[in-house]
Amino acid sequence: MNYYKQFLDFLQRHKLYERDSFVFISNHTVNINYNNQEERDFIGCYYSKDEEDKITNFKVWVPEIIDTTTLFINIHEYVHALILYKYLNEKYEIGLEKEALPLMYEKMYAIEEENISAKAYEKNLKETINEINTEEYIIGKKIAEELIYKHDDVKLLNEKAKELVRKYKY
Numbered sequence: 001m002n003y004y005k006q007f008l009d010f011l012q013r014h015k016l017y018e019r020d021s022f023v024f025i026s027n028h029t030v031n032i033n034y035n036n037q038e039e040r041d042f043i044g045c046y047y048s049k050d051e052e053d054k055i056t057n058f059k060v061w062v063p064e065i066i067d068t069t070t071l072f073i074n075i076h077e078y079v080h081a082l083i084l085y086k087y088l089n090e091k092y093e094i095g096l097e098k099e100a101l102p103l104m105y106e107k108m109y110a111i112e113e114e115n116i117s118a119k120a121y122e123k124n125l126k127e128t129i130n131e132i133n134t135e136e137y138i139i140g141k142k143i144a145e146e147l148i149y150k151h152d153d154v155k156l157l158n159e160k161a162k163e164l165v166r167k168y169k170y
């Protein structure tokens with residue numbers, strides 16, 4: 001099975017795929033070449049807000065899916081994008097819960113793919129995420145562990161993640 005198909009399968013399996021959101025996110029995605037170091041720096045999900053603090057738009061920069069590393073990155077950024085999509089035109093404050101769900105779904109992918117060892121997954125995380133030691137990541141990983149496989153509704157999960165920030169913030 002090719003990597004793009006694995007990506008789609010994962011989204012469908014975990015109810016992250018709905019036609020409308022998928023089409024919208026695809027239309028707001030820029031594909032970069034992962035082997036080009038300069039382009040790699042652009043990887044991320046960027047959003048804009050209006051004067052009332054409502055999310056108005058976003059853009060996702062991800063590498064083309066060609067292997068396990070780029071697949072992990074795509075899952076991560078797709079989850080960021082899907083959360084933003086769910087809050088489009090709403091007032092939404094992004095806080096320290098920001099990395100919890102992207103990290104949680106990455107972990108789920110690692111668990112479900114038998115050919116990916118836990119060690120390889122950790123190594124992958126370290127290599128692909130520059131902000132690994134930020135508060136958002138440290139808290140995000142703890143929240144991810146607490147929420148993993150508990151629910152399958154992204155918006156509900158995100159609200160739970162927001163609540164859990166208080167528990168892990170120091």
Ligand SMILES: [Zn+2]
Binds near residue numbers: 076099
């Ligand atoms: Zn992230």
